[in-house]
Amino acid sequence: MLGVAAAFLLALSAIGWLQLTDARSKLAELEEEYRRLEEECEKLRSTAAQRVTLKWASGTWPAREVDATGDGVPDFVIDICPWNLKSGKGKYEMTYDPVTRTVATVVDFQDLEPHDWNTWVIGYPEVYIGRKPWGSRYVNGFGVNFPMRVGELEPFLVSFYFSFEELDLAGYNFAADAWLLKERDSVRGPGAGELELMVWLVGVNAPGETVGAERVPIVINGSFAKALFEVKLVPQEDRADILIFLLREPEYRRGYVAYDPTMFVRLAVKYARFDVNGHYLIGWELGTEWVAHRRASASGPAWGKAAWVLKDFQIIPRATLVENPRSP
Numbered sequence: 298m299l300g301v302a303a304a305f306l307l308a309l310s311a312i313g314w315l316q317l318t319d320a321r322s323k324l325a326e327l328e329e330e331y332r333r334l335e336e337e338c339e340k341l342r343s344t345a346a347q348r349v350t351l352k353w354a355s356g357t358w359p360a361r362e363v364d365a366t367g368d369g370v371p372d373f374v375i376d377i378c379p380w381n382l383k384s385g386k387g388k389y390e391m392t393y394d395p396v397t398r399t400v401a402t403v404v405d406f407q408d409l410e411p412h413d414w415n416t417w418v419i420g421y422p423e424v425y426i427g428r429k430p431w432g433s434r435y436v437n438g439f440g441v442n443f444p445m446r447v448g449e450l451e452p453f454l455v456s457f458y459f460s461f462e463e464l465d466l467a468g469y470n471f472a473a474d475a476w477l478l479k480e481r482d483s484v485r486g487p488g489a490g491e492l493e494l495m496v497w498l499v500g501v502n503a504p505g506e507t508v509g510a511e512r513v514p515i516v517i518n519g520s521f522a523k524a525l526f527e528v529k530l531v532p533q534e535d536r537a538d539i540l541i542f543l544l545r546e547p548e549y550r551r552g553y554v555a556y557d558p559t560m561f562v563r564l565a566v567k568y569a570r571f572d573v574n575g576h577y578l579i580g581w582e583l584g585t586e587w588v589a590h591r592r593a594s595a596s597g598p599a600w601g602k603a604a605w606v607l608k609d610f611q612i613i614p615r616a617t618l619v620e621n622p623r624s625p
């Protein structure tokens with residue numbers, strides 16, 4: 298009887314052993330599968346939209362092309378653009394997070410020194426499509442028809458969410474910037490007879506003489522408006538003129554915005570001191586010109602702090618906004 302019981306127990310433990318071995322090999326298989334999926338995921342992450350982090354250090358100009366759609370074609374550039382920042386103690390960073398589709402910018406200086414104390418603006422952290430006047434490569438994954446002759450504009454829509462999270466500066470804006478150049482392919486800094494066009498949604502101390510007012514269709518937080526823009530001109534003899542459209546009504550602080558940039562370019566023809574119909578629009582930029590606080594002496598230490606987010610940045614080529622769409 299004892300022998301039967303012992304044999305039975307032995308058989309049971311053998312079954313247990315077999316089951317354990319089976320479970321172990323299953324676990325090994327799962328671990329292998331998990332490793333494979335992780336590798337695949339990593340590969341997808343590196344070919345698809347990437348997280349980008351730019352950090353400024355003295356003497357550097359961090360900028361990066363971003364492929365937001367993951368098709369291998371860059372869609373826009375994020376650029377810290379520290380053009381008047383020589384040195385400083387602090388932080389100047391931009392990041393792009395493809396999961397939340399958010400560009401976040403942080404400016405935080407306790408003590409900085411500009412290249413030129415007579416120039417108020419320190420930098421213009423920005424997102425742009427197309428190219429800069431001094432750059433030859435168009436970054437244009439959204440497919441806008443750059444370079445675009447001003448006399449033959451093709452509409453496009455720009456749409457995004459914007460919000461300042463922190464703001465402690467002597468001057469600032471959140472504004473679009475664009476260049477109308479005389480020659481289609483010139484790769485140099487813009488000069489006399491060319492135009493810098495700006496569209497300020499928020500900001501203080503816009504320079505220039507008021508030369509007019511215009512109503513332009515815009516969607517702000519889901520509401521269509523024929524928004525009122527003050528028009529200001531900064532004529533310059535040896536440099537490009539600056540034409541600024543300054544949003545006055547409705548007031549905008551944060552949220553979703555959509556507009557057709559070519560509407561402002563069309564209006565620029567009316568206000569420019571020279572004929573720009575034959576000029577070329579080469580891109581569209583969005584960012585913040587920032588001015589640091591200064592001590593009373595003209596060249597004492599300067600400081601300032603700001604943080605903003607730009608989300609869901611989207612461009613729709615060949616689309617525009619109309620007030621009263623005709624039914625199809």
Ligand SMILES: [Ca+2]
Nearest residue numbers: 366368370438
């Ligand atoms: Ca892309």
